Amino acid sequence: MALVSTKEILEKADKGGYAVGAFNINNMETVIAIIDGAVELNSPVIVEVSEGAIRYMGIKMAVGMVKSLAEEVPIPVALHLDHGKRWDTVIDAIENGFTSVMIDASDKPYNDNVEITKKVVDVAHKAGVSVEAELGRLPGSEDELSVEEREAFLVDPEQAESFVAQTGIDFLAPAIGTSHGAFKFKGESKLDFERLKLVKEKTQIPLVLHGASSVNENLIETAIKYGIELQGARGLSDDILRRAVREGINKVNTDTDLRIAFTAGIRKILLEDSRVFDPRKILGPARDFMKEVVKERIEVLGSVNK
Numbered sequence: 065m066a067l068v069s070t071k072e073i074l075e076k077a078d079k080g081g082y083a084v085g086a087f088n089i090n091n092m093e094t095v096i097a098i099i100d101g102a103v104e105l106n107s108p109v110i111v112e113v114s115e116g117a118i119r120y121m122g123i124k125m126a127v128g129m130v131k132s133l134a135e136e137v138p139i140p141v142a143l144h145l146d147h148g149k150r151w152d153t154v155i156d157a158i159e160n161g162f163t164s165v166m167i168d169a170s171d172k173p174y175n176d177n178v179e180i181t182k183k184v185v186d187v188a189h190k191a192g193v194s195v196e197a198e199l200g201r202l203p204g205s206e207d208e209l210s211v212e213e214r215e216a217f218l219v220d221p222e223q224a225e226s227f228v229a230q231t232g233i234d235f236l237a238p239a240i241g242t243s244h245g246a247f248k249f250k251g252e253s254k255l256d257f258e259r260l261k262l263v264k265e266k267t268q269i270p271l272v273l274h275g276a277s278s279v280n281e282n283l284i285e286t287a288i289k290y291g292i293e294l295q296g297a298r299g300l301s302d303d304i305l306r307r308a309v310r311e312g313i314n315k316v317n318t319d320t321d322l323r324i325a326f327t328a329g330i331r332k333i334l335l336e337d338s339r340v341f342d343p344r345k346i347l348g349p350a351r352d353f354m355k356e357v358v359k360e361r362i363e364v365l366g367s368v369n370k
């Protein structure tokens with residue numbers, strides 16, 4: 065079917081008490097892995113593209129791949145701009161058929177974040193495109209910051225309420241203790257659930273969890289087996305993620321797990337068979353590894369058959 069409104073997908077998830085996976089793409093293999101995985105579980109899915117990914121493959125290529133594959137499948141597929149920082153990219157995404165955009169001015173002072181976000185909402189809504197914004201900041205791994213410093217990065221629930229009212233955004237990404245990449249926690253994974261609960265109560269809109277990759281034991285074991293240096297990597301456990309969904313998260317972003325799976329798949333085949341030089345034989349297994357990640361995530365988020 066044609067691309068579907070991200071807002072519709074997420075409002076349905078909010079009402080139904082589940083979350084929809086938002087997976088980052090960088091190439092054709094990722095697009096196919098994501099959409100095939102979602103089709104096999106009859107789940108809605110959000111395909112997202114970062115500014116870096118747009119620089120890498122071009123916006124027309126990204127839209128062309130996602131749109132054409134979405135049209136061939138029976139599940140709802142949305143196309144989202146991830147971490148839009150530049151005005152030009154946001155406008156480009158709106159003009160090229162994205163169904164939602166994220167404007168990420170979370171590193172700016174609060175009033176500037178409001179002003180920039182509001183401007184994007186005005187333009188995007190006129191075009192029927194929904195908008196995500198972020199409040200609070202996602203730091204790097206735990207190693208880089210003290211507990212107090214990390215705490216200072218988290219979202220303020222009162223501010224979240226005003227932010228939503230002032231900007232008119234459709235979904236909010238509140239910083240509640242995750243970070244991007246493969247090294248999120250030193251010990252067990254944890255999130256500030258009290259804060260999440262308050263943000264949900266006060267905003268009453270779909271919430272987004274960034275930095276949500278699992279970096280689970282299987283993935284690390286496979287990655288290390290084929291030579292990726294990932295000792296000490298740790299992501300968000302499935303239990304913590306399930307609880308976050310119960311407390312009001314409706315969109316869950318995953319990139320790192322896909323990157324690890326892709327690279328592990330490529331390294332596996334190249335290490336196991338030095339006679340292989342057909343790209344399809346190298347990228348095919350990588351695609352299969354990523355599809356398994358997508359399916360595992362969808363099961364945890366509860367969007368199977370939705």
Ligand code: G3H
Pocket residue numbers: 088114115116117146147244319320
């Ligand atoms: O949250 C960021 C995503 O993982 C995209 O990363 O900007 O390196 O493409 P990127």
Ligand code: 13P
Pocket residue numbers: 088146147243244245246273274275276277278317318319320321
């Ligand atoms: P991970 O690095 O945990 O996969 O997070 C991805 C993300 O938040 C994309 O916006």
Ligand code: ZN
Pocket residue numbers: 147244274275317
């Ligand atoms: Zn993110």
